[in-house]
Amino acid sequence: MKIRQIGAVTAASVLALGLTACGDSAKDGGSTAGGGGGAKFKVGIKFDQPGLGLKEGAKYTGLDVDVATYIAKELGHAAGDIQWVQSPSAQRETLISTGQVDMVVATYSITDARKEKISFAGPYFVAGQDLLVRADDSSITGPDALTGKKLCSVTGSTSAQNVKKKVPGVQLQEFGTYSECVAALVSKGVDALTTDNTILAGYASQEQYKGKLKVVGAPFSTERYGIGIKKGDTATCEKINTAIAKMITDKAWQKAVDDNLGPAGFKVDAATNPPKQDACS
Amino acid sequence: MGNGLTISTLLSAFGSTVLLAALSAIGALVLGTVVAVLRVSPVRVLQLLGTWYVNVFRNTPLTLLMVSSILGATFILGINLDPTSIKGNAFRWAVVMLSVYHGAFVCEALRSGVNTIPDGQAEAARSMGLTFGQSMQHVLLPQAFRGAIAPLGSVLIALIKNTTVAAVIGVSEAANLMQVTIENEGSGLSIFLVFALGFVILTLPLGLWLTSLSRRLAVKR
Structure with missing residues (x-):
């Protein structure tokens, strides 16, 4: 009985090993750039x-x-x-x-x-890195106007690091994602959100924020x-x-x-x- | 490892992690003890209050607590813990939320400690004429802490690792630095391993020490 169990376990593990080996070779074949006709x-x-x-x-x-x-x-x-x-x-x-x-x-x-x-x-x-502000806010025209304002960005992002270097006195709140920054901006917790203008435009175009937010349009990075x-x-x-x-x-x-x-x-x-x-x- | 990660930035980030963990551990211990006393108190309302606290905070994700401390408490309710700086406010809220969250776990660990004490101890304390407060202070809590060192140690280790959640509100601790480094240098196993090692250095000796402490301080019965 015991021997048979051991045999079964061994067979199963050999089978598993065989399968992984197959998996590897299949992957090597499929991932050669761009090819792999018919594959995903x-x-x-x-x-x-x-x-x-x-x-x-x-x-x-x-x-x-x-x-x-x-x-x-x-x-x-x-x-x-x-x-x-x-x-x-x-x-x-x-x-x-x-x-x-x-x-x-x-x-x-x-x-x-x-x-x-x-x-x-x-x-x-x-x-380019730009600023997103509330639509009725005309006081922020670019990074130079940020002194004394509250700014938001994503923890560790290039945009956050850039703006710390560019405007040393800025008050920067960091969050895990931009969605939280947008929520903070709408609730007036922060005055501006900074990251790439494309990302900002994407948020400003969202149905629930239409007309409430605007991109400043003065990119300060490439x-x-x-x-x-x-x-x-x-x-x-x-x-x-x-x-x-x-x-x-x-x-x-x-x-x-x-x-x-x-x-x-x-x-x-x-x-x-x-x-x-x-x-x- | 390039210019992004230096020993000094690494040490200051982990220093911040340790400070965050130490302050939160004190906060969690105090809060947890208070809640545990509430839960074992003879007053029904206080028991319910303690139970409510544990059920609410133990079952709410820490990330949610962290984010709501800034988005909800600071920005909407206007409770700013450091009006002079956003960073200071985030750090203090992180301490508060870590304390509140882990306080619930500390309470449950302590309550398990209380349960290790034979009924006779509480009965003896009461028959000597000690009030509830006195019997808690002199008889039950000292034994409960000694019985609960191992689970309290687990809570402490979990707390140290959970400080990384503070990165979601921009506290500049270790996980924050890891995100900065990955952003600047691209992801790689080496960066991850450096930070993982940092946490192992913080938690492993602590775990070993707490285990031996729990053995030495165990109440022999």
Whole structure:
């Protein structure tokens, strides 16, 4: 009896090992950039960023979603083959380098530190850090007018660090997410919310905040949104860059920007947009 | 590890974590003791008050308590604990909320300590003519604390780790620094491990010490 049990356990574990081995090889085969015909094309986006990447039930909307869908189509993946994967800021590099996503389109600023871990295609949009204020507040015109005001941003974000450097005397309340900052702004707990103008425009366009909030429109940083892919994958990078260029020339880019960021009266900075793509390396 | 994470920023962040944990531990111990006394008191209303406290705060997520301390208490009710600075207000609210939340667990740990005391002790105290307060102070609580050191230790360790929740209201402790570092340098296992190690250094010796303390101080019966 006992021997038979041991035998069963051994058999089961050998089987499990065999299965994991299969799983690994299957993954290796599937994740080779862009390919894997018929397989799901996994795209990392934000799930909680109105106007950029937002999940509502089974529906995904936003500029990042539209750009990703267009690129996926150019790479030969039908819209139905895309599998959206939630990619919080802190996990983006890990998701890419471990092959859990094929590309990340998630308000992902191109920086040198990130380039050491992954590669970027793009940029597909150039955003800038800006301020969101209540619609009836005309006292805040830019970062210089922030002294003595209460400002809100997300814990540890680049925007929060920037503004601390730029306006040393600012009173900064940090929260875990921007939604909490928006709630604080509406309830007059803070006077302004700072982060990329695209994200701000997304919140200002939301149904419940329409007419209550406005983007100041004086960007004081440059955030070049790129598409994160596996490090060193220049072939995919070239294909994505071609796709972005095509999206810009056939006006699909303009339409996506207008649809997603337009409702809040957000003006795209025409001096930097639409952007020219970097060379792949 | 680049310019984002230096020994000095790391130490100051963990210093802030330790301060947050120490102040909250004191607060939680005081609050928890008061609530435990309420729950074992002979007055029905006070018992219900204690039970209500434990049920409300033990079952509310700490993140919710933290966020509501700023969004609700500070911004809407106007209870600002440090009018001179937003950071100071956030830190003090974090201490309050950590104390309030863990106070409920301290109360339950103490109550389990009280339950280890044989009925005869309370009866003897009462027959000697001690009031409820006196018998609590001189007979029951000292034994309850000694019996509850192990569970109280677990609460303390949980509290130390839960200080990371204060990052959601912008308190600059260890988890906050980790988020800054990940933002600047990209996510990586090494960053995570450095911070995990920091918490192990804080909690592991404490756990070992509390275990030996609970053994030494156990009431021999």
